[in-house]
Amino acid sequence: MTKMRALVLEKQHELTLRDIELPMDVGPGMVKIKLHTVGVCGSDVHYYTHGRIGPFVVNEPMVLGHEAAGTVVEVGAGVTGLKVGDRVCMEPGVPDPNSRASRLGMYNIDPAVTFWATPPIHGVLTPYVVHPANYTFKLPDNVSFAEGAMVEPFAVGMQAATKARITPGDTAIVMGAGPIGTMVALAALAGGCARVIITDLAQPKLDIAARYQGIIPVNIKAQNLVDEVNRLTDNWGADVVFE
Known part of the structure; x- marks a missing residue:
């Protein structure tokens, strides 16, 4: 775990910019990304105003943000499609690759998905994030960081x-x-x-x-x-x- 500054939703109606411990170990198949642009989604606003979305409840402090783009600064073992310096955007939801939905090619509806800024998973309004390379995508030179952050919506x-x-x-x-x-x-x-x-x-x-x-x-x-x-x-x- 590494302490870094992040935008933290402490609870409903309470946001702070403070240091918080987040996982930063770059294991096999993972990449570390320096964030450049992060969008503010309606869900981020909804968690702030309501403290929950359906069954997902903010019971403890959570970093917001899931629409993001940045630059790869470190790659883990076995990563071949990305290198340090690549400009990338990231898919915020990572499924269970062995789930039925994933095996049917519909991993976007996997009930076991871990999704940034969805309790209890932290989001990426932070300086850095570690993410699976398989869900990290290189941006063409003509696509800006801001446009990259809009890829998810x-x-x-x-x-x-x-x-x-x-x-x-x-x-x-x-x-x-x-x-x-x-x-x-x-x-x-x-x-x-x-x-x-x-x-x-x-x-x-x-x-x-x-x-x-x-x-x-x-x-x-x-x-x-x-x-x-x-x-x-x-x-x-x-x-x-x-x-």
């Missing part, structure tokens, strides 16, 4: 777009223009949608989403969504809806 969008079985030329609706909604909209466009109508009550969020070609914002406080969809599709309607 973008994966949510990709999963949604894949499950929707989009057909090229489809019109999609995304209800909610927060970060995840915007990621879903971009993934839907990448998956073949000709356009995505995105809705929200907050105009600043819609303004951000509307910067991307193919995304049409609808503020449902000022516009009727059904009327707008009918107008844009000649009364045909949308092909796919994401909530």
